[in-house]
Amino acid sequence: MTCRALPSLFKRGFAQQHHGITEPSVLIRKNLGSRQLVLNRPRRLNAIDMEMVDIMYPNIKAWEESEQAKIVFLKGVGRALCAGGDVKDVVNNVKDPNQHGLLQHQIDTEYDMIHFMGTMKTPYVVVMDGITMGAGGGFTSFAPFRIATENTQFAMPENAIGLFCDVGASFFLSRLDGHLGAYMGATSKIVKGEDALFAGLATHFVPSSNLEALETCLAELDDPTHDMVHQTIEEFGVNRDHTPSTYTLHGKDRRIMDTCFKHEHMEDVLVDLKNEGSQFSNDTIETILKRSPTSVKITHEHIRKGSGLSLKECLKMEHRLWQTVPYSHDFIEGVTAHVVNKTLPKWNPARLEDVDLDETRVKFFHANVKTRLHFTNSEDFYLHPYRRYGLPTEKEILDTKNLHSLRTVEDIVQWFDKDRNGKFGVREKVEDVLERNMN
Numbered sequence: 001m002t003c004r005a006l007p008s009l010f011k012r013g014f015a016q017q018h019h020g021i022t023e024p025s026v027l028i029r030k031n032l033g034s035r036q037l038v039l040n041r042p043r044r045l046n047a048i049d050m051e052m053v054d055i056m057y058p059n060i061k062a063w064e065e066s067e068q069a070k071i072v073f074l075k076g077v078g079r080a081l082c083a084g085g086d087v088k089d090v091v092n093n094v095k096d097p098n099q100h101g102l103l104q105h106q107i108d109t110e111y112d113m114i115h116f117m118g119t120m121k122t123p124y125v126v127v128m129d130g131i132t133m134g135a136g137g138g139f140t141s142f143a144p145f146r147i148a149t150e151n152t153q154f155a156m157p158e159n160a161i162g163l164f165c166d167v168g169a170s171f172f173l174s175r176l177d178g179h180l181g182a183y184m185g186a187t188s189k190i191v192k193g194e195d196a197l198f199a200g201l202a203t204h205f206v207p208s209s210n211l212e213a214l215e216t217c218l219a220e221l222d223d224p225t226h227d228m229v230h231q232t233i234e235e236f237g238v239n240r241d242h243t244p245s246t247y248t249l250h251g252k253d254r255r256i257m258d259t260c261f262k263h264e265h266m267e268d269v270l271v272d273l274k275n276e277g278s279q280f281s282n283d284t285i286e287t288i289l290k291r292s293p294t295s296v297k298i299t300h301e302h303i304r305k306g307s308g309l310s311l312k313e314c315l316k317m318e319h320r321l322w323q324t325v326p327y328s329h330d331f332i333e334g335v336t337a338h339v340v341n342k343t344l345p346k347w348n349p350a351r352l353e354d355v356d357l358d359e360t361r362v363k364f365f366h367a368n369v370k371t372r373l374h375f376t377n378s379e380d381f382y383l384h385p386y387r388r389y390g391l392p393t394e395k396e397i398l399d400t401k402n403l404h405s406l407r408t409v410e411d412i413v414q415w416f417d418k419d420r421n422g423k424f425g426v427r428e429k430v431e432d433v434l435e436r437n438m439n
């Protein structure tokens with residue numbers, strides 16, 4: 001992501017007008033057993049604010065209790081599902097002490113809603129048919145069914161505005177294969193199309209031309225189970241022999257990510273990238289050095305911590321960070337520079353080596369905070385309970401190879417092809433994992 005692209009992703013939204021009539025920022029639609037939340041700020045890429053949360057959350061909770069609501073959808077109008085939060089409003093609230101309570105209420109509610117979305121009993125389907133960034137990633141990443149299309153663009157770009165990768169990123173980025181999540185967090189990498197499926201960000205890949213028919217079919221299911229929803233989505237997805245138009249997160253570049261981003265300290269990550277010396281490594285260094293040094297270190301630390309925490313523990317950690325990070329220099333500077341003035345931000349400290357990791361832990365992670373996060377329900381998990389609907393993870397592939405004494409690459413491909421019922425992406429994923437781990 002370039003700095004010039006950032007202002008369009010972090011703008012204040014407003015109610016959408018159509019032929020002089022103001023429409024709500026979130027549309028509520030019902031079709032048989034289907035209930036839909038449709039984010040409706042297309043001119044602002046469906047940037048989320050408190051008004052939208054106040055529409056979304058009560059409906060989600062009501063549908064979870066309703067016997068008539070069989071399946072819940074989240075999607076967006078226009079070319080985005082959701083490009084993130086309304087950061088200009090957030091900065092204004094940070095600057096005004098009289099608004100701190102309002103901002104805290106918004107953070108409390110959003111984090112509780114994200115947890116609720118991830119622990120619903122009602123099947124929850126998110127359609128990432130476009131830009132899915134920041135808050136959009138949080139609304140998406142805990143859903144059992146995360147549909148990518150050829151239009152998907154997924155990223156967590158918060159380091160570029162002096163914040164940190166939030167909305168549950170410490171959980172979902174830390175669960176990606178190897179150190180892919182650390183790479184994404186540090187660089188704001190935009191993952192497109194089929195790459196979202198290969199990375200584990202999406203569970204299914206469905207051409208956008210099939211979405212309307214898929215939604216109709218799902219709405220007509222009687223008492224759908226999660227398995228029924230999964231099978232139906234697969235029927236509208238691409239075949240196993242589909243040729244991906246986007247396939248970049250594999251091979252040498254993935255090996256570099258795992259080798260370089262394994263370190264505790266970001267300075268060591270940059271040293272390894274410099275020593276590796278490829279164009280990919282040099283581009284990665286250049287990108288990281290444009291980000292807020294404080295944000296980069298906070299994000300790297302909380303992804304590493306998050307790998308050993310449950311969903312609720314990750315959300316509580318981020319909730320604490322939200323009570324410290326936005327009130328430091330870089331967040332106000334980043335939003336003001338990128339979004340308001342269209343200039344390059346002046347970070348303070350300006351260099352990674354000037355940000356002491358131990359001091360960062362004390363100041364941000366272990367600070368005394370006023371507010372504790374409370375959840376509507378008590379559900380929790382360390383691994384997503386519906387992860388079987390996506391492609392197999394790297395660990396699953398290697399463990400299965402050893403457990404079943406599978407000798408050849410083709411043996412392993414065939415095992416997972418059968419296990420995933422001919423799912424697209426199995427061959428590409430298995431072959432890449434084995435090529436990187438058997439040489």
